[in-house]
Amino acid sequence: MLYGKLGQRVQVRHLSKSFGKISALRDLTFDVEPGELVAFLGPSGCGKTTALKTIAGLLPGHGGEISFGGERIDHLPPNKRNIGLVFQNYSLFPHMTVSENIGYGLRMRRWPLERRAARIREMLALARLEGLGDRKPGQLSGGQQQRVALVRAMAFMPDLLLLDEPLSNLDAGLREDVRADMRNIQRRTRQTTILVTHDQEEALVMSDRIVLMNQGRVEQIDSPEQLYSMPATEFAARFIGRGNILYGTYLRDGDVDAVRIEGLDAPLSASTKAPAVGPAGSPVAACIQPEQIVVSARNDAETLKSRWPRAFIATGKIVDIAFHGGSSVLHLDVEGAGVLKCRRPATEVQGLRFGDRVAVGILDCHLMPQSE
Amino acid sequence: MTGGEFQESGKAFGGSRGTRTRANLPGRFRTGIRIGRIALTAYVLLMLALLALPIVLVVVASFQGGMEVASRPDGWSLSAYEAIPTNYWDALWFTIRSAFWATICALVLAVPAAWGLVRGNLRERRFVSALVLLPDAVPSITLGIALLALFVPLGLSNSFAGITVALTVISLAMALRFTEALMGGVPEELEQAAVTMGASRVTALTTVVLPLLAPGLAIAALFVFVHNLVTFELLLFIAGPRATPISVQLFSDIVDRGVLPQAIAMSAILVYVGIAFHTLVAMTVGARYLAGSAMARKG
Ligand SMILES: Nc1ncnc2c1ncn2[C@@H]1O[C@H](COP(=O)(O)OP(=O)(O)OP(=O)(O)O)[C@@H](O)[C@H]1O
Numbered sequence: 001m002l003y004g005k006l007g008q009r010v011q012v013r014h015l016s017k018s019f020g021k022i023s024a025l026r027d028l029t030f031d032v033e034p035g036e037l038v039a040f041l042g043p044s045g046c047g048k049t050t051a052l053k054t055i056a057g058l059l060p061g062h063g064g065e066i067s068f069g070g071e072r073i074d075h076l077p078p079n080k081r082n083i084g085l086v087f088q089n090y091s092l093f094p095h096m097t098v099s100e101n102i103g104y105g106l107r108m109r110r111w112p113l114e115r116r117a118a119r120i121r122e123m124l125a126l127a128r129l130e131g132l133g134d135r136k137p138g139q140l141s142g143g144q145q146q147r148v149a150l151v152r153a154m155a156f157m158p159d160l161l162l163l164d165e166p167l168s169n170l171d172a173g174l175r176e177d178v179r180a181d182m183r184n185i186q187r188r189t190r191q192t193t194i195l196v197t198h199d200q201e202e203a204l205v206m207s208d209r210i211v212l213m214n215q216g217r218v219e220q221i222d223s224p225e226q227l228y229s230m231p232a233t234e235f236a237a238r239f240i241g242r243g244n245i246l247y248g249t250y251l252r253d254g255d256v257d258a259v260r261i262e263g264l265d266a267p268l269s270a271s272t273k274a275p276a277v278g279p280a281g282s283p284v285a286a287c288i289q290p291e292q293i294v295v296s297a298r299n300d301a302e303t304l305k306s307r308w309p310r311a312f313i314a315t316g317k318i319v320d321i322a323f324h325g326g327s328s329v330l331h332l333d334v335e336g337a338g339v340l341k342c343r344r345p346a347t348e349v350q351g352l353r354f355g356d357r358v359a360v361g362i363l364d365c366h367l368m369p370q371s372e
Numbered sequence: 373m374t375g376g377e378f379q380e381s382g383k384a385f386g387g388s389r390g391t392r393t394r395a396n397l398p399g400r401f402r403t404g405i406r407i408g409r410i411a412l413t414a415y416v417l418l419m420l421a422l423l424a425l426p427i428v429l430v431v432v433a434s435f436q437g438g439m440e441v442a443s444r445p446d447g448w449s450l451s452a453y454e455a456i457p458t459n460y461w462d463a464l465w466f467t468i469r470s471a472f473w474a475t476i477c478a479l480v481l482a483v484p485a486a487w488g489l490v491r492g493n494l495r496e497r498r499f500v501s502a503l504v505l506l507p508d509a510v511p512s513i514t515l516g517i518a519l520l521a522l523f524v525p526l527g528l529s530n531s532f533a534g535i536t537v538a539l540t541v542i543s544l545a546m547a548l549r550f551t552e553a554l555m556g557g558v559p560e561e562l563e564q565a566a567v568t569m570g571a572s573r574v575t576a577l578t579t580v581v582l583p584l585l586a587p588g589l590a591i592a593a594l595f596v597f598v599h600n601l602v603t604f605e606l607l608l609f610i611a612g613p614r615a616t617p618i619s620v621q622l623f624s625d626i627v628d629r630g631v632l633p634q635a636i637a638m639s640a641i642l643v644y645v646g647i648a649f650h651t652l653v654a655m656t657v658g659a660r661y662l663a664g665s666a667m668a669r670k671g
């Protein structure tokens with residue numbers, strides 16, 4: 001037992017909560033495996049904080065079940081649930097030192113003094129705060145405060161750690177460092193964790209799985225890779241927000257999926273589709289990742305055709321081009337399809353200029369049901 | 373509790389405005405502003421004089437043995453203080469004791485009540501908050517009569533307990549307004565954090581909320597105590613020979629025998645006590661809090 005015990009599986013079933021007429025959570029069901037970091041991702045007001053507070057027991061009067069290792073805990077008051085919670089603004093006790101803050105949960109659990117001191121030292125080391133134990137929170141930087149809040153909530157070995165937008169109070173520069181720190185601490189301790197965020201990148205980078213929420217409901221639960229490459233719904237695709245989305249009709253030709261887009265003279269082939277797509281002929285949204293669009297430097301379609309025989313070829317014009325380190329991002333005004341975003345290795349698009357006419361190839365897309 | 377910063381920023385604003393106008397405004401307008409500033413300064417000084425003059429008058433008179441200040445510029449002495457009879461000292465001590473206990477009781481009652489009002493999200497909160505203001509809206513003399521009617525059958529009139537209870541009741545309003553404002557300034561999330569770490573709600577209150585409230589409560593206690601010390605109308609009817617607050621004692625003596633030097637001296641002592649307490653609090657918790665609490669009280 002280096003940092004803590006390996007937790008238990010967390011199961012949440014049909015969780016619901018309303019504030020008067022507003023139902024903030026509807027039938028929320030998910031599991032968190034021991035040692036896993038799950039992100040709640042969703043737009044503002046979709047119920048992420050409500051979900052966390054309900055799980056922590058701070059919002060009584062909800063429906064559904066919460067259990068740790070098969071044992072129901074939703075009837076327990078918040079101080080008996082053994083859940084660590086880190087608030088957006090950290091909520092460190094300003095009148096206590098860093099050590100006293102970290103030791104608070106241990107004091108409440110009546111740990112003997114020596115064991116408490118040892119645990120506080122361990123936590124200070126984990127958060128790289130050695131020597132700062134006697135400071136007051138007000139004398140720490142934002143990043144240090146954040147780490148104190150994190151280890152304070154972990155010190156008493158909770159079965160589940162809840163983090164509500166833990167990075168949103170930090171400046172952009174610091175955020176990446178702290179994010180790496182947090183991920184590192186979580187991996188080393190194998191602390192079962194739920195992280196709330198509305199930042200897709202944060203969720204993609206940090207979590208083992210993502211619970212994508214929309215208006216109090218689960219939209220999709222998947223690994224970051226799955227969510228990114230195969231969003232289940234148009235909402236998911238838009239929220240993850242990298243792809244180009246076009247509307248069309250689902251075509252099925254033998255084993256091959258494709259989509260007919262209004263305005264394009266040939267169908268686009270689709271290698272993947274979400275399970276909820278209806279039968280052939282139903283309306284679909286097609287998500288084209290920027291990496292799945294190619295351009296030809298010399299305005300000749302033949303090169304593209306020979307290199308990518310299955311690609312859909314059209315003509316377009318570069319309306320924006322920006323160099324991003326190893327890759328370049330182009331915005332192409334494609335005939336019949338509108339402006340599409342394309343990302344290629346910088347070497348491949350060398351010599352292309354703003355305003356150039358180019359041949360555009362669409363290699364692949366992913367199909368999803370349209371959202372109303 | 374931002375009263376201190378408030379004042380500072382106000383000062384800074386006034387200063388910068390002054391320099392800017394001097395730099396780039398035409399002459400006549402500038403003169404106008406200068407006259408305006410002089411008038412404003414005079415106005416402020418006048419207000420201060422009106423506030424401080426009666427107090428200064430009492431203090432000066434206490435060293436001169438009478439209210440006819442101008443007539444005897446020479447006779448500075450402590451004779452008026454020496455002439456204070458023991459029943460005055462008894463009355464003062466009585467008042468201090470009962471004001472002290474009333475202050476403690478009021479705060480002890482007010483903290484949980486304020487906690488309930490602020491955290492309980494009671495729908496009745498606004499009603500209760502308004503109800504608490506009632507003693508301010510009703511003349512104290514009316515409350516005094518009501519207390520008399522209530523206390524006589526209970527045997528509480530003309531007793532230390534009766535006076536203390538009366539003071540507790542009246543200071544509860546003030547104490548509750550203070551503690552409500554103070555409690556509102558402690559983020560609920562601190563309590564929630566404590567609770568998720570295993571504290572019961574009461575433990576969260578005593579280990580997190582109360583320590584954070586402590587400086588503010590000290591100020592509240594000061595105001596309530598000084599207020600209790602000089603309460604008069606409320607106690608006029610329920611006081612008696614066995615329970616005489618100093619205010620009632622002075623009143624009846626002055627009515628019976630006129631403004632005697634020892635009464636003036638005792639009034640001056642009340643002034644000293646008030647100033648001493650303000651200084652004490654200003655020194656222990658800082659003048660910033662003094663300004664802050666005054667704001668909170670108004671709010
Ligand atoms: N105490 C409350 N009383 C009434 N409605 C509430 C309350 N708390 C939250 N809500 C409502 O419930 C919904 C979900 O709120 P919640 O705070 O959980 O959203 P969120 O996903 O955390 O948003 P954000 O990203 O902005 O923090 C919102 O519509 C909100 O207005």
Ligand SMILES: [Mg+2]
Pocket residue numbers: 048049050
């Ligand atoms: Mg939130």
